[in-house]
Amino acid sequence: MSDFDELYQEIIRDHYKHPRNRVPLGKDCPAFDNPSCGDRVKFLIEWEGEGEGAVIKAVNFDGSGCSISMSSTSMMTELLAGKTRKQALEIVDHFLGIVHGERDSGDLEEMGDVIALGGVIKLPVRVKCATLSWNGMKRLLSAS
Numbered sequence: 001m002s003d004f005d006e007l008y009q010e011i012i013r014d015h016y017k018h019p020r021n022r023v024p025l026g027k028d029c030p031a032f033d034n035p036s037c038g039d040r041v042k043f044l045i046e047w048e049g050e051g052e053g054a055v056i057k058a059v060n061f062d063g064s065g066c067s068i069s070m071s072s073t074s075m076m077t078e079l080l081a082g083k084t085r086k087q088a089l090e091i092v093d094h095f096l097g098i099v100h101g102e103r104d105s106g107d108l109e110e111m112g113d114v115i116a117l118g119g120v121i122k123l124p125v126r127v128k129c130a131t132l133s134w135n136g137m138k139r140l141l142s143a144s
Contacts, residue, residue: 011116015071020078025062032136034128039065041073041133043140056080056088061133068117068126073133075113085141092138099127099134 023044031042041063048057059077063070076095080088095114097103099121108115120130 008116011113012067012071015074016067019070019074021058021060022062023060030140032132034132039069039129039132041136056083066129068129069132072117072130076133079112079114089141092134095134096131099131
């Protein structure tokens with residue numbers, strides 16, 4: 001295993017053991033499930049401002065699942081804070097394109113800790129785990 005692989009595994013472990021923006025959320029928050037494995041995540045987006053200029057103050061989440069699913073969610077919540085709806089959607093689409101092989105995986109380098117998920121691209125069975133929260137966030141951001 002290369003030093004980079006070990007570093008990336010450590011980043012994933014850290015986000016799993018110490019998830020960012022994870023708080024207990026009520027039953028009324030939108031939830032997204034991966035029925036094939038039982039992973040589940042729900043979100044609460046806090047906005048600052050109104051209209052197109054509104055910025056995501058925080059993305060809080062709650063859920064349960066494997067280390068890839070929960071780590072990916074934690075990383076995403078950090079990445080989207082401070083972004084407008086349009087910027088957040090662009091980031092989500094960019095990540096999904098990379099994981100699905102439609103964009104260069106080297107682009108992950110621009111996404112902070114998300115780079116640690118690059119190995120998932122080589123493991124198709126784990127792609128659903130890594131993208132559960134990203135697909136859910138895309139639906140939330142696109143809905144309003």
